[in-house]
Structures are given as structure tokens and as C-alpha cells.
Amino acid sequence: MYPKVNQNVLIETDSDHSCRSVISGIEDNELSIMLLDRDMIGLLTEGEKLAITYILETNKYQFKSTILGRKLGPIPLIRLTRPHEKDIIKIQQRENFRxxxxxxxxxxxxxxxxxxxxxxxxxxxxxxxxxxxxxxxxxxxxxxxxxxxxxxxxxxxxxxxxxxxxxxxxxxxxxxxxxxxxxxxxxxxxxxxxxxxxxxxxxxxxxxxx
Structure with missing residues (x-):
């Protein structure tokens, strides 16, 4: 149930901002994501708490994470804390919600x-x-x-x-x-x-x- 590289995810902030993103890298203690909405980059600050939601094999999962900083490059990335697998929850929802x-x-x-x-x-x-x-x-x-x-x-x-x-x-x-x-x-x-x-x-x- 752990997300994979190139996994599409939804990030949501405590201030009700949300954005679709893609996981671009997974390391021992952190993840890096690419925001699909570039306007969101300026709204995210180091230390901010996020909820990360994604779908894997038709199941919906979510975990909490914290912004560690940014990775500079041709495509700017956001660094996040990597959750322990036990901290990833499966979201209970009506089967095959319409x-x-x-x-x-x-x-x-x-x-x-x-x-x-x-x-x-x-x-x-x-x-x-x-x-x-x-x-x-x-x-x-x-x-x-x-x-x-x-x-x-x-x-x-x-x-x-x-x-x-x-x-x-x-x-x-x-x-x-x-x-x-x-x-x-x-x-x-x-x-x-x-x-x-x-x-x-x-x-x-x-x-x-x-």
C-alpha cells in the first residue's frame, strides 16, 4: 500500500489548498514530489503539515507529512517527510463510490x-x-x-x-x-x-x- 515513484497523489494543506502532484523520488527518510500546479509552490512553506491522498489498486489511502524544503532544478520539487507504513491509513468509503x-x-x-x-x-x-x-x-x-x-x-x-x-x-x-x-x-x-x-x-x- 506504500506509494510508488510516479504515483499520482493529492496534497491538501491545513489552509484548505489542494493540488495534484506526482511522487518523483523516495529515499530512506523523505519523499520528493512535483506539483502539477506551479502556482501552489509559493503557497507551501517549510514545516507546513500536509495530508497526502492517493489511489492504489482501486483503494484509497492517506498519510500525514511535513514539508522539509525544496529541491532546486529544472523542475522544482518539494521535499516531504516519509511516513512509516503503519501510519498510512486506508480510507473507509462506500464500496465503489459513484x-x-x-x-x-x-x-x-x-x-x-x-x-x-x-x-x-x-x-x-x-x-x-x-x-x-x-x-x-x-x-x-x-x-x-x-x-x-x-x-x-x-x-x-x-x-x-x-x-x-x-x-x-x-x-x-x-x-x-x-x-x-x-x-x-x-x-x-x-x-x-x-x-x-x-x-x-x-x-x-x-x-x-x-
């Missing part, structure tokens, strides 16, 4: 909307006459936006329709909940990262509203 999505999916030779998504499955909204039934096995693919990158990656899966419901507000639409039955761990991790990023963005919006 986030709202505005994506489209190729399903049964038609394009329908993805309403929400998790590492375990997705909910699609389709026309009322879309040919799909409960317990049916389906194959689908969709483009998933990558966090902090202006590109998307194709995700393919085999799944099973677990439930179908007609929307009360839109009588000409229905929703189908699909559970992933066969999907690569790499693609599942990408979905988890997407959900993680969406959750972070939602938290930031809530703070701005307050």
Missing part, C-alpha cells in the same frame, strides 16, 4: 448517456424503447477524460444489467444500472482516479459556495 458524469457510451450499436459511474459499474440513461433487459449481458466502450490532461482514454468492458427504471420526470427515458463483469484492472484504476478527481472538484465547489 460520481455524477456527463459522458456517452457505445452500447448495443447505439450511443447513450452515462449518468453516473464508479469503479464497479455505471448508470446509463437511454430512450424508453432502447432494447435492454434486466440480467442481460452487454459489451460497451466509452471515452474517459484523464485528470489534468486534455485527452481521453477508451474504456471497454463486459457487464450485466442489474436493474432498469423509468425516469419519473422524463417519461420518454429509462435508466439501466450496469455492473462491470469483465474489465482490466488498469481501466478500473483509471475510472477510480476519475471519480477521485470529480469528488475533489465537488468539494472545492462546496467550499467556494460557503
Amino acid at each position: 460520481v455524477s458524469a456527463a459522458l456517452t457510451i457505445d452500447l448495443k450499436d447505439q450511443e447513450v448517456a452515462i449518468t453516473n459511474i464508479s469503479a464497479g459499474g455505471l448508470l446509463v440513461t437511454a430512450p424508453i424503447d432502447f432494447p435492454i433487459e434486466t440480467d442481460e449481458m452487454v459489451t460497451g466502450s466509452f471515452l474517459l477524460p484523464l485528470p489534468n490532461k486534455n485527452q481521453a482514454e477508451q474504456i471497454s468492458f463486459d457487464g450485466q444489467v442489474k436493474r432498469i427504471a423509468v425516469q419519473e420526470k422524463l417519461e420518454d427515458k429509462k435508466q439501466a444500472g450496469i455492473e462491470f463483469i469483465k474489465i482490466s484492472q488498469r481501466d478500473q484504476t483509471k475510472i477510480m482516479q476519475y471519480c477521485f478527481e470529480k469528488q475533489r472538484q465537488n468539494r472545492l465547489k462546496e467550499k467556494q459556495i460557503r
